[in-house]
Amino acid sequence: MRPSVTRFFIILLLLALAGLGLSLAIGSVSISPAQLWETLTGSPYSTNNTDDAGNTASQIIWQLRFPRALTAFLSGCLLGLSGVLMQVLLRNPLADPYILGVSGGAATAALLAILAGLSGFWIQGSAFSGAMLSMLLVYLLSRNGGSSNPFHLLLTGVVLASGWGALINLLLILSDKNTTHAMLFWLMGDLSTPQVSFEIAFGILLLAVITSWFLARDFNLLIYGEHKARTLGSKVRMIRRAALVLAAICTAVAVTMAGSIGFVGLIIPHLMRLIIGSDHRLLIPAATLAGGILVMFADLGARTVLAPQQLPVGVITAFIGVPLFLYLLKSRRPSQLTG
């Protein structure tokens, strides 16, 4: 591996650690580095922490901030990876994890659950089912004669997504004020109440990263189109199906964990392409890590910038992402970004 690539991945890892440290230390109760270190090195309910301050710090860190930072990181990772997969699958640089209506399906189902007065697990459960159902619909509807072409898939997904969008608006209009607020928060990305177990989310992420990495060389061919990939011996149909399923599961888990957080899945793959190039063997791990980092920092901003008011994390990812993206667009030749 080139030294510059190694250096870049080390920087990403350090950024992830820094983001985690800051997320644990900063908030309405600030925790000093010494206290943080003490809490982290001791076990969560260490008997050393008999004094009140230590106990409170430990509780804040382990019960509030750590789960939240981890939720942010994992959902960001899932979105970064899903963004790369969708862009390859649809051969479209403008594709993002939500473009095929996965999040729309999840949101519609989640809002229905909220409207029905369900809470917690049931909302997340419906969100996940909604996401998977939506993906299944896209897949079945876009199959024509066994070969699914990217444009057909894209159009089917976009049309379904706008259908979900209309349903979401209808649900928002039909519900009372309190419910609407809960719904809006869910729609814009809510990390305050993580409902998916980290073990499951992490397991799925790991599996998805490894599988996508396994297919990275095929993705390198697929960006030139199905014909080119097939003439070089890639099993395109199987690989496209795998990419669709992986992207759908990643997006579904991310949406279930944190609602729809916009922009990460679109901007992160492009950002990483600008920095390390389009070789998917590097792009996949880089976009995964960078997505997690962006959402973790965005969440830190979301809960501290206007504290005690919490902002939806999707607003912050866009606030960080839009200027960063525009700056890169301007400083590099546009031809480097898209065809």
Place this chain on the structure above:
Amino acid sequence: MNNLLNIQNLHLSIAGKTICTELNWTVKPGQHWAVMGLNGVGKTTLFNTIAQLNRADSGKINMMDAPVDSYEPKQLAKKLGYLLQSLSYEFPQTVEEFCINGLYPHINRWEMVSDKHKESIRQALKLTGLNGFEKRLIHTLSGGEKRRLEICGLLIQNPLIWLLDEPVNHLDLHRQIQMMDILMKSARKNNGSTISILHDPNLVSRYCSHVLMLTGEGQYKSGDIQTLFDEDNLSALFKHNIKAIKHEDKTFFLAE
């Protein structure tokens, strides 16, 4: 092994249009075939069918005495290379990354690019005049440079049967000759064979030994150039008067 490619009773149509009804065609090692015909007559569709990108309505396609669809995709790609008519470049990639893709059928999933492979990439870049372009992003290349890069990718793939769909597209005259020389030479080196879709009869008579003329309505003529290349056949093929002009010991064809 007598035949690289043996097509029997191939029936092929696309969107209700018949391309061939009873195509029987054999390509032997060392032959250089041209496929000629008017726009839309089905030359590319025929290539796509040979390369297993399309299905034929009926008929048999054998590659080296085995049905072409019995090969594993990677095994097929080692034997059969296909220079597509054009590629689209939606995502930024460098010339070097593109070249490594050409090795796909030859290396395992986790295999690192060996020195031998690096050397083959270096050679191919040199032959196509793209040495020094390794770090360039592909969409900063000109149309002709992109075409040379696609040819470079095929040289790295290094198949036995070379399907070339308009190989000289976008190339200047000097590069047309240079690239055709390289492609024909590379195919001959392994006792392979080229099949090129070409529109210029003079390029065909310079580089090809045989020609398959798709004359429309599912009809065709095939044979060696000496027999088939005359004013009547070419005029009928192009639906345009073609004149043969003798210069020294060669015959050139001009559209009237």
